[in-house]
Amino acid sequence: MLKTFPRGGVHPPENKLTAGCPIEVLPLPQSVTIPITQHLGATPVITVNKGDKVLAGQLIARAGGYISANVHSSVSGTISKIDVITDISGYKQTCIFIDVSGDEWVGDIDRNPDIIKEIRHTPEEIIQKCLDAGIVGMGGATFPAHVKLKIPAGKKCNLLIINGVECEPYLTSDHRLMLEKGEEVITGARIMMKALGVTRAIIGIENNKPDAIEHLGSLLNGQEDIIIQPLKVKYPQGGEKQLIKALTGREVPPGGLPIDVGVIVHNAGTAFAVYEAVQKNKPLFERVVTVTGNSLKKPGNFLVRIGTPVVKLIEAAGGLPENTGKIISGGPMMGKALSNTQIPVVKGTSGIVVFSEKESARIPYGPCIRCSKCVSVCPMGLEPYLLMALSEKELYERIRNERVTDCMECGSCSFVCPAHRPLLDYIRLGKSTVIKMMREKSMK
Amino acid sequence: MSHTILITVVVLGSVGLTASIILYFVSQKFKVYEDPRIDIIQEALPGANCGGCGFTGCRNFAEALVKAENLDGLYCPVGGATVMANVANILGKEVVAAEPLVAVVRCQGSPEYRPRTSVYDGAKDCRIAHNLYGGETDCHYGCLGFGDCVRACKFDAIYMDEKTQLPVIIDDKCVACGACVKACPRNIIELRKKAKKDRKIFVSCVNCDKGGTARKACKVACIGCNKCFNVCEFGAITIKNNLAYIDSFKCTFCRKCVTECPTNAIIELNFPPRKIKAEAAQEPSKEQ
Numbered sequence: 001m002l003k004t005f006p007r008g009g010v011h012p013p014e015n016k017l018t019a020g021c022p023i024e025v026l027p028l029p030q031s032v033t034i035p036i037t038q039h040l041g042a043t044p045v046i047t048v049n050k051g052d053k054v055l056a057g058q059l060i061a062r063a064g065g066y067i068s069a070n071v072h073s074s075v076s077g078t079i080s081k082i083d084v085i086t087d088i089s090g091y092k093q094t095c096i097f098i099d100v101s102g103d104e105w106v107g108d109i110d111r112n113p114d115i116i117k118e119i120r121h122t123p124e125e126i127i128q129k130c131l132d133a134g135i136v137g138m139g140g141a142t143f144p145a146h147v148k149l150k151i152p153a154g155k156k157c158n159l160l161i162i163n164g165v166e167c168e169p170y171l172t173s174d175h176r177l178m179l180e181k182g183e184e185v186i187t188g189a190r191i192m193m194k195a196l197g198v199t200r201a202i203i204g205i206e207n208n209k210p211d212a213i214e215h216l217g218s219l220l221n222g223q224e225d226i227i228i229q230p231l232k233v234k235y236p237q238g239g240e241k242q243l244i245k246a247l248t249g250r251e252v253p254p255g256g257l258p259i260d261v262g263v264i265v266h267n268a269g270t271a272f273a274v275y276e277a278v279q280k281n282k283p284l285f286e287r288v289v290t291v292t293g294n295s296l297k298k299p300g301n302f303l304v305r306i307g308t309p310v311v312k313l314i315e316a317a318g319g320l321p322e323n324t325g326k327i328i329s330g331g332p333m334m335g336k337a338l339s340n341t342q343i344p345v346v347k348g349t350s351g352i353v354v355f356s357e358k359e360s361a362r363i364p365y366g367p368c369i370r371c372s373k374c375v376s377v378c379p380m381g382l383e384p385y386l387l388m389a390l391s392e393k394e395l396y397e398r399i400r401n402e403r404v405t406d407c408m409e410c411g412s413c414s415f416v417c418p419a420h421r422p423l424l425d426y427i428r429l430g431k432s433t434v435i436k437m438m439r440e441k442s443m444k
Numbered sequence: 445m446s447h448t449i450l451i452t453v454v455v456l457g458s459v460g461l462t463a464s465i466i467l468y469f470v471s472q473k474f475k476v477y478e479d480p481r482i483d484i485i486q487e488a489l490p491g492a493n494c495g496g497c498g499f500t501g502c503r504n505f506a507e508a509l510v511k512a513e514n515l516d517g518l519y520c521p522v523g524g525a526t527v528m529a530n531v532a533n534i535l536g537k538e539v540v541a542a543e544p545l546v547a548v549v550r551c552q553g554s555p556e557y558r559p560r561t562s563v564y565d566g567a568k569d570c571r572i573a574h575n576l577y578g579g580e581t582d583c584h585y586g587c588l589g590f591g592d593c594v595r596a597c598k599f600d601a602i603y604m605d606e607k608t609q610l611p612v613i614i615d616d617k618c619v620a621c622g623a624c625v626k627a628c629p630r631n632i633i634e635l636r637k638k639a640k641k642d643r644k645i646f647v648s649c650v651n652c653d654k655g656g657t658a659r660k661a662c663k664v665a666c667i668g669c670n671k672c673f674n675v676c677e678f679g680a681i682t683i684k685n686n687l688a689y690i691d692s693f694k695c696t697f698c699r700k701c702v703t704e705c706p707t708n709a710i711i712e713l714n715f716p717p718r719k720i721k722a723e724a725a726q727e728p729s730k731e732q
Contacts, residue, residue, distance in 0.1 A: 086561075090577035090578025092653070092657070365567075422572070425572045
């Protein structure tokens with residue numbers, strides 16, 4: 001019996017079309033558009049001007065606070081302008097536009113492919129290097145990684161979990177990374193263990209990636225500081241709280257953080273980025289992106305520079321099919337639809353999923369039939385039908401008491417609803433209103 | 445037989461009597477005194493329970509009116525001056541005059557002026573769309589067009605114009621309760637002073653982007669060019685965040701700003717057609 005989290009969850013069709021496609025390096029685009037906010041937290045401060053020449057890996061925006069991240073140029077070239085674009089949320093965001101010329105990297109980046117396993121740095125140096133390299137959570141939440149490598153005063157951590165679950169359907173970027181850069185991921189995990197001062201780590205991988213489990217297992221070669229734990233395939237196992245529950249049986253209290261139960265969770269992609277930052281001095285300016293969809297001619301996994309427009313990725317995957325209905329950035333369960341294809345790849349873009357009109361059609365929704373399917377699949381033990389009704393009726397005080405802020409927006413309820421009700425849309429509305437209310441209250 | 449009936453009547457009668465005596469004393473003991481004027485005032489109010497006064501319903505408002513020492517800040521927008529005079533009369537207090545207001549929609553972003561750049565197929569609810577993303581056009585301040593204001597209006601005073609996909613307010617029906625103002629997640633609807641013959645002059649735009657960006661997204665956007673501000677002799681216009689605003693209490697309806705606006709973001713409504721050309725041509729020559 002494989003481990004998994006006990007409460008709720010769904011099993012959408014996996015559709016891991018690109019699991020067998022090796023990571024390809026995407027040719028450099030002619031120009032890149034780098035948004036300065038690619039993470040959760042404060043807006044960074046731009047440190048370059050229009051017309052400046054930059055090298056790949058050069059700092060172009062400095063973190064604007066403790067919970068913030070540096071942004072580096074992903075190419076070498078000239079800054080053509082600093083302007084706003086309509087980003088994925090449809091709102092305007094400041095971006096740095098760079099015209100590419102050549103591919104010159106900053107001098108101290110080690111471009112030698114040899115793997116350096118020996119960790120010479122002290123924990124403080126590791127954290128500082130992650131901060132300098134602008135590393136954020138690569139799973140999609142984009143929380144600055146250096147914050148999660150420092151244990152807050154009064155808390156204790158005894159376990160690091162590396163999240164290699166990739167529970168979203170279609171996506172395979174972490175899977176390929178673990179297969180092709182397994183040694184680096186494991187070294188990255190060891191670096192983070194050193195920074196956190198823990199002696200144990202678990203890499204959780206869902207059982208639909210047997211090759212990755214076997215590969216990482218063989219690399220460990222009997223060493224017991226890191227355990228590879230296969231998990232039963234179930235969405236949303238990649239959620240921090242679900243993964244902790246599945247692997248350790250510990251339950252993070254509502255409103256709490258993993259550190260409250262002595263655990264820190266990092267993504268496998270983050271482990272790789274930490275390896276590159278610490279051992280190779282390479283800032284985070286490229287990432288693996290899965291470009292997939294049943295209608296695409298040549299879906300695959302690509303190593304992409306941050307700031308490359310999505311249209312270039314789709315071209316590399318065989319061009320945009322004619323009957324495209326929706327392009328989603330991220331996984332199909334939690335990702336966001338793109339409003340145009342000029343939107344750049346950012347640090348948190350784990351995949352681009354192209355859906356045909358037929359696949360993406362929204363079915364008109366009917367009334368709730370009280371089947372309580374949403375209640376049984378909610379991994380947080382909430383009552384989505386009730387939350388939706390309360391949000392619709394604007395009863396925000398009550399929806400707060402129903403713990404709407406625990407919702408992690410996994411979308412299992414909307415996925416399973418037989419009446420196709422937009423449960424998550426309304427819950428998200430209620431949640432953001434409640435958070436706004438709470439913030440206003442605490443301000444007073 | 446008659447014996448049985450008698451027993452029944454006596455037993456039931458005595459139970460009823462005892463219960464009524466108990467109930468009488470209980471009701472005396474727990475009696476709540478309520479000002480009889482509350483009922484009278486509630487009768488005098490329109491009874492729409494729209495919440496425009498800021499209270500949860502007419503009853504609640506009536507209670508507040510009776511309790512209040514003076515009528516400052518208490519006003520029923522639906523009933524207007526007549527109802528408030530009536531209420532003041534009942535309570536024997538001074539009426540506080542309030543200007544009648546009317547709601548206006550500050551967006552002209554019809555598909556003709558503001559091209560759609562993406563398609564939204566989520567739940568048709570302005571609040572959700574606003575929460576999720578910037579909207580179907582490049583203007584992320586303007587009307588989303590899913591009709592939350594129409595649903596919020598209890599007086600059937602708003603409808604969606606199919607051609608422009610914007611809400612239209614019927615001045616005669618609007619009672620300025622403010623429900624639509626609260627419902628609109630983008631604060632597009634505003635309550636303005638109701639002028640003679642429903643005349644209106646206002647900046648029909650809420651876009652705070654810089655001129656170029658705003659203009660690119662919508663042909664009739666306010667670009668914050670300051671022209672109206674410079675032409676206004678009455679200090680009614682302020683410019684903040686690249687957006688002009690006309691104070692309806694200071695505006696004298698001279699209409700100079702309307703002709704000055706290069707993007708037609710300032711609109712005039714319900715005015716007689718003007719003898720524009722001749723006057724407009726003369727004015728600049730005088731200045732020179």
